[in-house]
Amino acid sequence: MSGFTPKDPDFAERVRASFQAQTFMTTIGARITLLEPGAVDLTLDRRYDLCQQHGFMHAGVTAAILDSAAGYAAFSLFDPDQEVLTTEFKVNLLRPAAGAFFVASGRVLKPGKTLTVCRSDVHAQHNGTRTLVATALLSMIAMRGEA
Amino acid sequence: MSGFTPKDPDFAERVRASFQAQTFMTTIGARITLLEPGAVDLTLDRRYDLCQQHGFMHAGVTAAILDSAAGYAAFSLFDPDQEVLTTEFKVNLLRPAAGAFFVASGRVLKPGKTLTVCRSDVHAQHNGTRTLVATALLSMIAMRGEA
Amino acid sequence: MSGFTPKDPDFAERVRASFQAQTFMTTIGARITLLEPGAVDLTLDRRYDLCQQHGFMHAGVTAAILDSAAGYAAFSLFDPDQEVLTTEFKVNLLRPAAGAFFVASGRVLKPGKTLTVCRSDVHAQHNGTRTLVATALLSMIAMRGEA
Amino acid sequence: MSGFTPKDPDFAERVRASFQAQTFMTTIGARITLLEPGAVDLTLDRRYDLCQQHGFMHAGVTAAILDSAAGYAAFSLFDPDQEVLTTEFKVNLLRPAAGAFFVASGRVLKPGKTLTVCRSDVHAQHNGTRTLVATALLSMIAMRGEA
Numbered sequence: 342m343s344g345f346t347p348k349d350p351d352f353a354e355r356v357r358a359s360f361q362a363q364t365f366m367t368t369i370g371a372r373i374t375l376l377e378p379g380a381v382d383l384t385l386d387r388r389y390d391l392c393q394q395h396g397f398m399h400a401g402v403t404a405a406i407l408d409s410a411a412g413y414a415a416f417s418l419f420d421p422d423q424e425v426l427t428t429e430f431k432v433n434l435l436r437p438a439a440g441a442f443f444v445a446s447g448r449v450l451k452p453g454k455t456l457t458v459c460r461s462d463v464h465a466q467h468n469g470t471r472t473l474v475a476t477a478l479l480s481m482i483a484m485r486g487e488a
Numbered sequence: 489m490s491g492f493t494p495k496d497p498d499f500a501e502r503v504r505a506s507f508q509a510q511t512f513m514t515t516i517g518a519r520i521t522l523l524e525p526g527a528v529d530l531t532l533d534r535r536y537d538l539c540q541q542h543g544f545m546h547a548g549v550t551a552a553i554l555d556s557a558a559g560y561a562a563f564s565l566f567d568p569d570q571e572v573l574t575t576e577f578k579v580n581l582l583r584p585a586a587g588a589f590f591v592a593s594g595r596v597l598k599p600g601k602t603l604t605v606c607r608s609d610v611h612a613q614h615n616g617t618r619t620l621v622a623t624a625l626l627s628m629i630a631m632r633g634e635a
Numbered sequence: 636m637s638g639f640t641p642k643d644p645d646f647a648e649r650v651r652a653s654f655q656a657q658t659f660m661t662t663i664g665a666r667i668t669l670l671e672p673g674a675v676d677l678t679l680d681r682r683y684d685l686c687q688q689h690g691f692m693h694a695g696v697t698a699a700i701l702d703s704a705a706g707y708a709a710f711s712l713f714d715p716d717q718e719v720l721t722t723e724f725k726v727n728l729l730r731p732a733a734g735a736f737f738v739a740s741g742r743v744l745k746p747g748k749t750l751t752v753c754r755s756d757v758h759a760q761h762n763g764t765r766t767l768v769a770t771a772l773l774s775m776i777a778m779r780g781e782a
Numbered sequence: 783m784s785g786f787t788p789k790d791p792d793f794a795e796r797v798r799a800s801f802q803a804q805t806f807m808t809t810i811g812a813r814i815t816l817l818e819p820g821a822v823d824l825t826l827d828r829r830y831d832l833c834q835q836h837g838f839m840h841a842g843v844t845a846a847i848l849d850s851a852a853g854y855a856a857f858s859l860f861d862p863d864q865e866v867l868t869t870e871f872k873v874n875l876l877r878p879a880a881g882a883f884f885v886a887s888g889r890v891l892k893p894g895k896t897l898t899v900c901r902s903d904v905h906a907q908h909n910g911t912r913t914l915v916a917t918a919l920l921s922m923i924a925m926r927g928e929a
Contacts, residue, residue: 362541364536368537394506399510401552404555408547409548433891437573480722576899580744620745623754659843661831688804720875
């Protein structure tokens with residue numbers, strides 16, 4: 342458990358509904374595999390059409406799942422009428438993203454009324470081994486009304 | 489012109505061949521629209537299947553085109569036997585990525601034997617107006633042999 | 636000229652008063668050498684007591700002047716009753732910070748009601764030549780009342 | 783223990799000698815309070831002459847200690863003839879740096895022949911409580927000969 346108390350008891354439904362509205366997550370085949378207050382994991386299978394020039398997962402795909410995982414980790418702690426937008430992120434790509442599937446783990450480091458700072462790590466999994474391929478720091482902003 | 493002299497006279501062919509090997513660029517429909525030594529632009533049309541929850545282009549797609557644009561800007565200055573990998577990048581998302589199409593402009597700020605530092609900006613275009621939606625700093629590493 | 640219109644006609648006095656309250660700027664000997672709406676330059680002489688292990692200026696000193704330059708560039712556009720805090724920054728250190736003096740140029744890229752995004756570059760100067768040693772992206776938040 | 787095996791059995795002496803050569807660390811009064819392979823803590827007392835405009839520790843000072851802590855964490859794993867330089871870092875400033883003293887904890891996340899990626903956290907301590915005020919990701923490069 343993450344130790345955060347959500348302000349919205351229906352946070353899980355709200356996260357799932359918003360995630361489903363992210364057409365790009367459907368395009369790449371990402372799905373939610375952990376959903377707790379302040380903590381979201383997304384899992385993505387390796388697919389040939391998501392690669393860079395050496396057959397590893399493209400850094401943009403890595404960025405997409407670590408960003409959505411962190412964004413929903415933040416969003417899970419928001420008021421029901423607040424929207425979430427990423428204002429900035431920084432990722433260190435530690436190793437080529439090689440593996441059968443990938444798990445992005447977004448975690449809230451510091452919730453805030455306006456800005457929520459998250460960490461997000463991506464692990465590659467292959468034959469039962471788990472390798473950290475990317476780590477990121479991200480800032481999420483809480484907006485009211487239309488983003 | 490960018491002011492850089494490429495070490496490989498066939499840099500343009502090398503960049504185009506590598507770009508074509510990035511299956512993810514084909515998946516999202518990005519194409520090279522400027523290719524000079526140390527400078528690469530990628531253009532991407534707005535597509536419904538590349539969006540986040542509010543219908544704007546997903547930050548991962550923005551990251552993908554700004555990363556590939558910068559990577560190939562760096563790669564254009566490499567020796568013919570060198571490969572390129574992104575080691576890290578940081579992006580500030582300045583405005584929602586709304587527009588008819590998007591242009592990522594990768595530019596080499598500081599070439600180096602090992603590390604090349606680039607800037608990459610993404611502009612949204614709509615009805616003849618051009619809006620900066622994201623700006624990034626990226627580090628690219630030159631590798632010999634298999635990446 | 637930067638093209639920004641300040642909301643506070645007395646922005647220059649407000650910036651200078653706040654800068655003088657930054658004791659660390661006095662400690663290292665930094666001074667304001669350009670002050671326009673959305674644009675602040677700070678100049679710092681090379682000093683033996685501000686170095687890292689090879690005699691170059693310490694990255695923390697480089698960070699200090701690029702952060703204050705950007706912070707005051709943002710602050711110059713704020714309402715008179717708003718305070719400024721840096722929420723995050725990222726710096727690429729392009730070359731060792733060697734030179735007789737250093738100029739940090741903070742520029743507002745995107746002003747905002749809550750967040751203002753800035754770029755800040757540090758150039759080393761020596762015998763009439765000017766070398767870019769660091770480039771940064773920074774987020775500044777506008778706060779009301781006590782920071 | 784960090785789990786890393788140093789290549790140089792005299793890594794601790796090498797780190798201490800290099801740290802002592804960083805005049806800026808003496809200027810601000812930072813000292814090494816933990817030194818293990820891949821892990822270095824620096825401690826700094828709050829001082830009036832290191833502040834920003836609200837009396838909190840200046841972000842440049844926070845950056846200085848988190849950078850040196852991470853740099854020496856990386857350096858502790860290097861060959862005896864290698865030097866260390868920071869190539870880039872990103873810091874999220876989570877809370878104002880208020881406290882009696884500050885501890886920067888640099889930890890190697892991913893060692894490498896050329897690049898070593900580190901995390902570095904700064905905690906403020908006051909009356910027995912410990913608060914995370916900043917978290918950073920940093921890239922360190924191993925150089926041979928003069929940096």
